[in-house]
Amino acid sequence: MRRSFTRYLAPLAAAALIGAGCSDDDDDGAAGVATTAAGTSAGSLATATTTAATGAGTTTPGAPAGESTLDTVIANDVVRCGVRDDLPGFNFVDQSGEQVGFDADFCRVIAAAVLGDATKVEFVPVETDARFTALQSGEFDVLVRNTTWTASRDGAEGVTFLHPTYYDGQSMMVAADSGFSSIDDMDGTVICVAGGTTSEGNVAAEFARRGLTIEVQSFETVDLLQEAFTAGRCDGWSSDLSQLKGLRSNYPDAQGGPESLVIFEDEVFSKEPLAPAVVDGDSRWAQAVDWAIYATIQAEEFGLTSENIEGFDAGDDVNLQRFLGAEVEGEDVAAPLDPGLGLAPDYAVQVVSQVGNYGEIFENNLAALELERGLNALWTDGGLQYAPPYR
Amino acid sequence: MATTTGRPPLWRDVRVLAWAFQLTVVGLVVAIVLWLLDNFRANSERLNIPTGYDYLDQPANFPIPGSDFNQRQPVSDALVEGLQNTLRLAVTGIVLATVLGVLIGIARLSQNFLLRSAARVYVEFVRNVPLLGILVLFYIALVLGVFPRPDESWKLGPLAVLNVRGASVFWFEGGNWKFVLVVALTLLAGWLLARWRRRIADRTGRPARTGLWALTGGAVVLVVAWLVLGLGATAPELDGRLVTGGITMTPEYFAALAALVVYTASHIAEIVRGSIQAVPRGQGEAADALALSGFQRTWFVVLPQAMRIAVPPIGNQYLNLAKNSSLAAVISFPELTQITQLSVANRSPAVPSYALLLAIYLVISLVISFVVNIVNRRLAIVER
Numbered sequence: 094m095r096r097s098f099t100r101y102l103a104p105l106a107a108a109a110l111i112g113a114g115c116s117d118d119d120d121d122g123a124a125g126v127a128t129t130a131a132g133t134s135a136g137s138l139a140t141a142t143t144t145a146a147t148g149a150g151t152t153t154p155g156a157p158a159g160e161s162t163l164d165t166v167i168a169n170d171v172v173r174c175g176v177r178d179d180l181p182g183f184n185f186v187d188q189s190g191e192q193v194g195f196d197a198d199f200c201r202v203i204a205a206a207v208l209g210d211a212t213k214v215e216f217v218p219v220e221t222d223a224r225f226t227a228l229q230s231g232e233f234d235v236l237v238r239n240t241t242w243t244a245s246r247d248g249a250e251g252v253t254f255l256h257p258t259y260y261d262g263q264s265m266m267v268a269a270d271s272g273f274s275s276i277d278d279m280d281g282t283v284i285c286v287a288g289g290t291t292s293e294g295n296v297a298a299e300f301a302r303r304g305l306t307i308e309v310q311s312f313e314t315v316d317l318l319q320e321a322f323t324a325g326r327c328d329g330w331s332s333d334l335s336q337l338k339g340l341r342s343n344y345p346d347a348q349g350g351p352e353s354l355v356i357f358e359d360e361v362f363s364k365e366p367l368a369p370a371v372v373d374g375d376s377r378w379a380q381a382v383d384w385a386i387y388a389t390i391q392a393e394e395f396g397l398t399s400e401n402i403e404g405f406d407a408g409d410d411v412n413l414q415r416f417l418g419a420e421v422e423g424e425d426v427a428a429p430l431d432p433g434l435g436l437a438p439d440y441a442v443q444v445v446s447q448v449g450n451y452g453e454i455f456e457n458n459l460a461a462l463e464l465e466r467g468l469n470a471l472w473t474d475g476g477l478q479y480a481p482p483y484r
Numbered sequence: 485m486a487t488t489t490g491r492p493p494l495w496r497d498v499r500v501l502a503w504a505f506q507l508t509v510v511g512l513v514v515a516i517v518l519w520l521l522d523n524f525r526a527n528s529e530r531l532n533i534p535t536g537y538d539y540l541d542q543p544a545n546f547p548i549p550g551s552d553f554n555q556r557q558p559v560s561d562a563l564v565e566g567l568q569n570t571l572r573l574a575v576t577g578i579v580l581a582t583v584l585g586v587l588i589g590i591a592r593l594s595q596n597f598l599l600r601s602a603a604r605v606y607v608e609f610v611r612n613v614p615l616l617g618i619l620v621l622f623y624i625a626l627v628l629g630v631f632p633r634p635d636e637s638w639k640l641g642p643l644a645v646l647n648v649r650g651a652s653v654f655w656f657e658g659g660n661w662k663f664v665l666v667v668a669l670t671l672l673a674g675w676l677l678a679r680w681r682r683r684i685a686d687r688t689g690r691p692a693r694t695g696l697w698a699l700t701g702g703a704v705v706l707v708v709a710w711l712v713l714g715l716g717a718t719a720p721e722l723d724g725r726l727v728t729g730g731i732t733m734t735p736e737y738f739a740a741l742a743a744l745v746v747y748t749a750s751h752i753a754e755i756v757r758g759s760i761q762a763v764p765r766g767q768g769e770a771a772d773a774l775a776l777s778g779f780q781r782t783w784f785v786v787l788p789q790a791m792r793i794a795v796p797p798i799g800n801q802y803l804n805l806a807k808n809s810s811l812a813a814v815i816s817f818p819e820l821t822q823i824t825q826l827s828v829a830n831r832s833p834a835v836p837s838y839a840l841l842l843a844i845y846l847v848i849s850l851v852i853s854f855v856v857n858i859v860n861r862r863l864a865i866v867e868r
Contacts, residue, residue, distance in 0.1 A: 222829040229531050249831045251531035281726045283549075283649060288816060289829025297547040297555050309547040311826070312816045317624075324628035325648050326735065328725065373532050 162234050162371065162378035163207065163435050171213045173233035174200035178218040179315055182339035182462045183239050192216045195458040196237045199258050199369065199386065201448045203235060206385035206440045211447035222289040222313075225250040228372060235371050235382055239336070241291045242368040253375075255383045257368040260468035260477050261333040262361035263295050266341060269355045271328060276360050280305040285327035288313050295363045296331045315340070323348050333365050334358065338462040377435060384434050387480035388441040391416060392450035394471055394480070399449040402442055416441050416483050430484065441483075451478060524835060537840070539832045546826045548818045550734050559827050566823030567844065573737065573819060574806040574848070577744040581805060582798070584745060585752025590782065592757040603753065610750035616811055618747055623739040623815040631735065634725045642719040645727050648735060652720035655731035666709045674702035740812035740819075748805045752798055759794035760786060792863050799856030803849050810845070820844060 166172055176184045176196055184194035192200075192214075201211040217233040228236045229251045240246075241261075242254040265284075267273045276299070284300075286292040288311035300307045310327055312318035319340070322330050330337070334356070341354045369386070371379050392398070395413060397405060407413040411421060418439030420427040429438035437443070448454065455466065470476025494500050528535045540560040547555050548565050591603035610618070628648060632638055637647040644653045656663050678694040685692035720730030763786050771781040813822035824841045828834045 222825045226828070226834045229533060245831050249534060251533040289826055293547060294545045294555055294830070308549050310549045310816065311546070313814065317815070320624055320628055325633035326628060374530070
């Protein structure tokens, strides 16, 4: 009896130890665990394990200090980009196996800026609930995956969000024959959302705020969600407006096609700035990615497109000269501006000529979804897209 | 030859060498584990990721379907909800899989060709396909494909309403503890009556008829306790799109339960068949010689001996079922694994979350094997 009891106890003790090891914050934690482990298994093991612990303690893991992802990206000559591959408009795989979409193009923008070649991108598809862990552990260099920038993600996920490529907001989609014309009609319904996103919490909070009772059913994959929605498992499908537009425009004709769905476009009830993210504590890489994105916005402001940027005559405009990487007259010598970002002087030309300016990227990918610029217009047109001056 | 002068030197002493070897291996394993843990902690610190369990007190920020859970409640509450759903799935699944598995196992050895072949086709098909496939197929094809939309719900009088949102049936009203008390009293009455009848039968030699007595007595106690406690009942009613009243089983739960039962039963059936065949033929023949009926022969002579062989491997299947219940996360049934995934996606740190998840499954498995071992000890032949 005693014997069989200890058999159950041992794995439990082991599990408890792992827990203790994880929660311990000070450096003596490891040695403490070692002695406890030795104590529970057999007293005579103490010497062996303590030596082992000291040995492990002196090993310093992780990358050497000062090494930036920017250096490894240049050394590997490829940008590894964490993406989603099932979202029409933002990122999906087309018939020829090519990654296409708004997010995919921003991966190319980063590659063009850092490496001078927009094709040097390795797309790494990643699931929603694994995206931050994968970024933290270095599965890819930058996450461009339709990800909302929130305070707690910024703070607790070990990632840094950069300039939002798309300002989005959450809305609701219902079947056209459902009889609903507003969110206020939807008391006592079931709402389907994609699991592990901000959508779940938003939709529950919004209905609670309006004093409506609903049930939120979350699905891991969009495919399953669509099956469930089609079968009538839920009355509404809530997600970011841009996603709903993309899903609606690709809704299979067998189920009624886009005409069978209605989106409440006037009822956007959350702020969803979709931003690329990199690992915390690597400001050189973060700045490089940020300025790659700014280049597309600045180019649109200057009226530079993929058609006209090469050989564009900057004239006497110093700002334009700097942006194009042309030689700017200095005190003694003429040299192109090097702001010290680790990017080539003509990186903006590479970005815009190989991929396009912000407006072109938007048109190429999102116009088909009938998405309007809205918040994503340039600041000069009343939108939010604004790049700091390049000087 | 007779040079046994004391002990051999240390480096040639077999006992010392054996101990030294074992100590080295243990030391190496501990060192590797510590190195990994240390790496993990160093990397987490470098990336500013919390490694402790403080997140359990943070608000969860996600709703859970089919419960009153509020997203402002802490993560630990969400995990408790998930654990309840896992246990509900595992316990119901184990009971149903055992019943179905034993029936099919017996059917595999039936004299009836049709029954025997059907059981065989079932076992051979289900046992050889992956559970995940069955699960998704059940959910998409059976639940989403066959069950009607809410406005076309199937109704069975006031007793049941079935649609793609769930199956609701007539159920008891009011406090849960009352219901548990009624069930406990019923079972206790049945058990006491059966024991009493057995005693009388042992003393007088008259037929015990324990089943008959236990069922009747249990039913009487059930009705009396129900009336005494004033336990009401509610019938499901379709109110627009929602079903109110009764007790509702979500379609995700239904699909997960059906898949787990169907899959595990095929394995249990094979174990039962093998165990029955392992009972010496003479036992069955002796039962025939005593002119026992077919049912008596199976129920009182063959099955008890077969079960003695079958319990340990069936216990394994119970463990599998409990662990396989985590697959229900795929069809978004909010059991423990899905809740963990959701909480990790809502900024709970991944490594502590999954470590906790594994620890909980470990405890569930240890409890199951503890119970199975007790049953096994009670069934084992008492050697005198």
